[in-house]
Each structure stands twice: as C-alpha cells, then as structure tokens.
Amino acid sequence: MARLQLRNLEKDYGGFKAVHGINLDVNDGEFMVLVGPSGCAKSTTLRMIAGLERVTGGEIRIGDNLVNDKAPGERGIAMVFQNYALYPHMKVRKNLSFGLRLKRRPKDEIEQATRDVSNILEIGDYLERLPKQLSGGQAQRVAVGRALIKKPQVFLFDEPLSNLDAKLRASMRVRITDLHKQLKADGLQSTVVYVTHDQTEAMTMGDRICVMKEGRIMQVADPVTLYNRPANAFVAGFIGSPEMNLLEADLADSTLSIGSQRLPLGSDVMARLSQTAAKRLTLGVRPQHFRVAGSDEAGTLAGKVSHVEFMGHEVYLYVKVEGSQVIAVVPSAQYDRSKISGDTVYLAPQSENIHLFDRVSGENISLAKLD
Template sequence: MARLQLRNLEKDYGGFKAVHGINLEVADGEFMVLVGPSGCAKSTTLRMIAGLERVTGGEIRIGDSLVNDKAPGERGIAMVFQNYALYPHMKVRKNLSFGLRLKRRPKEEIEQATHDVSNILEIGDYLERLPKQLSGGQAQRVAVGRALIKKPQVFLFDEPLSNLDAKLRASMRVRITDLHKQLKADGLQSTVVYVTHDQTEAMTMGDRICVMKEGRIMQVADPVKLYNRPANAFVAGFIGSPEMNLIDSKLDGRSLKIGGKVLELDDEMLSRLQPRGTDVTLGVRPQHFAVVGVDVANALDGRVSHVEFMGHEVYLYIRVEGQQVIAVVPANHYDRGKINGDAIRLAPQAGSAHLFDRASGENISLSNQA
C-alpha cells in the first residue's frame, strides 16, 4: 500500500520556521496537488518527503513505514524535477534505465522495462538521442519515464511543467493525468504528490488539492469544493481565474454596507451565516456578477475603468465605492468600444456570494451549505 501520511510535520532553518506542524494524508492511488504562492513551503514539504531535506519535527510515513531517517533511495519514491535533471552525456535509453542498472537488475528486465515505459510515454523514437537533442516536452517525458521505470510507491513532482510554454504545459497536463489513470487501471502504484504554483494545473490535475500559505495548510479538498466552498479568504482569492472579488464591507443585520451603498442579504445567505462581527469581506467570483439595469434595486453602482477582450468573454474592471472589482461577461453581449468609462450596475447571482470575517479570514457563510 502506498498511502502517505504527514503528521505534525515541521521544518526549522535555525530560527526561521518554514513548515508549521502540518498534517496531511494522501490515500493509496490518489493524485494530491500542493499549491500556493512562492515561499509557502510546498517544495520544502516535498523535499522532506523525498528525504532531500531533514525533518525538524513530526513524522513522514509511506505505507506502514516511518521514513524520517531513511535515505532517499530507501523510501520507495521517485522524483521529477523542474529542470528535468537528465544526464547530458547519456542517451535517452540509458537515462531511462540508469536506476535499474544501478540496482544490477537483469539485462532482459531492463530492456523490457525501457520498452514498456517508452511506449507508454511515446518516446520510443528518441531512445538514441542525447538530452540536448530533445525539445522541452520530450525531455520532460523522459524525466517522467525515468521515475516510472523505478515502480516507486510514491511519485513526487516538483513544478515539472514550469519551464514549458503554455501549449506544451496544457498537453503535458493531459499526459500526466492520463498516465496516472492508466497506472490505477492497471493496478500499479500510482500515488502522486504534485507541487505547483499554477492553480490551473492544480484544478485540472488533482483528485484533491492542498492549498498552502506560509508553511501552513489553508484547506484540503477536491477542486469543486475549493471553488464553491473556500474555507477562508486566502483560498477564495487564490483559487479561480480571474480571482474572486473580495470587497470590504460592514454587516448590519440583514444589510451589507459597502461605502455608501447597501445590499440587502437574501434569506438563503442569512440561513448559512454565522456572523462574528461587523467587519466582513464580501466575496463574489467575477463570473457570478450579473450586469443589471436600473430597475434592479439591490445592486452596486460602478464605473468601468478598463476592458480586456478575451475572445469568448470580456473582463470588465469596475470601480465600486473606491474598490476595484472584476466582472466577466459574454463577449457577444457587449460592444467593447461602448463600455469603457460607462456607468454599470452589478448584482451577485443568487446563492453565489460568500462572507468572510475580516479579522480571521474565515468563511462565515458556509453553515448549512451543501
């Protein structure tokens, strides 16, 4: 079994605490993504799992084994790095088989494993090439193949796509997730921990996502729950593109005051609200703002300051009571030349808004929400 457990895991660099006692369990065969901004300690956490960083406190268990003091080669892991880390003087065939040759596996086993892995990743035509003769996408597939051929208990990926262009990143996302599904279907070890700062990668690849900030876990959930039920304002602002609008507000009974404007909270919002104080943050995703007419009373007035045409949709940047919000609208509904500078009215779609306690950042509008 390839379950991974982190129990009260800590990392201290001589007075600077990078990881603050995190707890995380990755199920056998799960694709877990660690995501967060630069400096949140996601790569440090991965390197501790790999044995490349010493654990200051807590435990790392792979399967039923405590691996804190085990060398990287004894942990049953394989790691794919951001910079591929291929041996430049070895052809692809030898790069793939190097780990098996170190273990002095039989020649026939090495040849069969190399053949199988190269077929899975469609790199059979590159086996006699040197790394310098490969494109970025080809080199990354070789790096994945070198990890796959070891048949590890846990695969570790440290921002493996960040050096690729946008088109290659998209295709490699599909390849890696398809590979994970194939390994699971074949009954092979397929537990993955994948580190990225790109929330698009996280949302499209992970079975579950662990959102980190400053060495702490903010929320662990599947992509749908993270998007629809963020536990706090940090997760709400980090997950989603464009990011969620977070608008400083004051709660007053059934009303929400935003500058000189007032929004009345509907019964649905009130039914799931657990107020902690009057200073709150209204969260509305750009896609959940409806542009409404003057006949709609419960709406916010603003003025468009900037327009971005994105093809099938338009991003409207709007000043509302001194704060900037973004609304995403279908492109075929609006004439770009007539929007900029125009007055506009926005209303949150029913059931789409969140309220966060401004002091703690906690989402206080999740009670009774499915």
C-alpha cells in the same frame, strides 16, 4: 499500499520556521497537488517527503513505514524535478535504465522495462539521442519515464512544467494525468504528490488540492469544493481565474454597507451565516457571478467602468466600486452596452454565490448548511 501520511510535520532553519506542523493524508492511488504562492513551503514539504531535507519535527509515513531517517533511495519514491536532471553524457536509453542498472537488475528485465516505459510515454524514437538533442517536452517525458521505470510507491513532481511554453504545458498536463489514470487502471502504484504555483495545473490535474500559505495548510479539498466553498479569504482569492472580488463590508441586520452603498442580503444568504457571524466582513463574489443590471434594480453595486476586454465568448469589465477594482465576467451573448450609462454600470451579484468572510480571521462564515 502507497498511502502517504504527514503528521505534525515541521521544518526549522535555525530559528526561521518554514513549515508549521502540517497534517496531510494522501490516499493510495490519489493525485494530490500542493499549490500556493512562492515561499509557502510547498517544495520544502515535498523535499522532506523525498528525504532531501531533514525533518525538524513530526512524522512521514509511506505505506506502513516511518521514513524520517531513511535515505531517499530507501523510501520507495521517485522524483521528477523542474530542470529534468537528466545525465547529459548518457543517451535516453541509459538515462531511463540507470536506476535499474544501479540495482543490478537482470539485463533482459532492464530492456523490457525500458521498452514498456518508452512505449507508454511515446519516446521510443528518442532512445539513442542525448538529452541536448531533445526538446523541452521530450526531455520532460524522459524524466517522467526515469521515475516510472523504478515502480515507486509514491511519485513526487516538483513544478515539472514550469520551464515549458504555454501550449506544451497544456499538452503535458494531459499526458501526466492520463498516465496516472492508466497506472490506476492497470493496478499499478500511482500515488502522486505534485507541486506547482500554477492554479490552472492544480485545478485541472488534482484529485484533491492542498492550498498552502506561509508553511501552513489553508484547505484540502477537491477542485469543485475549493472553487465553490473556499474555507477562507486566502483560498477564495488564490483559486479561480480571474480571482474572486473581495470588498470590505459591514453587516447590520441583513444589509451590507460597502462604503456609501448598501447591499441587502436575501434570506438564503442570511440562513448560511454561522451563528457567531462577525459584523466586520469581507464580501466575496467571483467575476462570473455578477450580472449587468439596470439602474432601477435593487441589490446592485454601482461603479465606474475603467476598462473593457473582449475575450471572444466573454467580456471582462473592470469596474471601480468604492475605490476598489472589481472584475465582472459577462458572456458576450448577454453583454448589453446599452445598460452602461456613460461609464457607470450596475452589477448584481448572484445571491446563492455570495461569500462572506470574517475580516479578522479570514474564515468563510457563509458556509453553514441549510437545515
């Protein structure tokens, strides 16, 4: 069993608290992604799991074992670093097998394991090359292979794709997720904790995603839930591309005041509000949830178009609404230039996809379930 548990985990650097008592369960065989902006302590958390950073408070359990005071090599983990960390003087074959040779495993076992891993990752042709003779993608696959050959309980990835170009990152995302699925299908240990600042990696790779900010967990959920039901304004603004539009608003009865404009809320939106709904709010609408409306339609926000980007199947409209920039993403087939009067456009948000956040706490108060 390779379940990972973090309980009230803390990290203090002599008065600066980097990690604030986080709690997280990673299930056996799960692909968990830690994501957040630079400085949110996601890598620090990973390094504490690995035993590379001392734990200030709380517990780390891998399987049934408390590992706080265990050395990295005794924790049943294998880590893939951002810079690959291959031994430059060793050929790929020896880089892959180094951990097994260190444990004095039998020679035939080492050779078989090396063949198996090189076949899985398609690096058999590179076994006699030095790391300097490999491309970035090849070197990364060797680094993954060196972790895989150890058959650890938990795989740890620390921003492993950040040094690759965009095309190679996309292909490596697929390789790593396919490898995870293959390990699960074969009944092998496949628990993964993967750190990235790239929300595209997080959304496409993770079974669940842990969104972090300033050493605290903001939300843990699957990608669909994070996108459709963000727990707070931070998650709403961080997850999604382009990011969610957030506008300050005041609620009176069933109408939002956004600067000088009024946006009536339908009964479906009002039914979703929590009973303690605040009056000073932030309106959240994803760019894909706006429609370009006519000037005579109700329930719209008027703004000035500052820029238009044609992206092939979509059009990005950059619109100034009450001093704030709003982005609307419209399918090219539905983009009607005639509905823009001069540089003025009327945007109608989809009622069912409106989010309302408490302006003070940031909490999403529009997630209450309908009875």
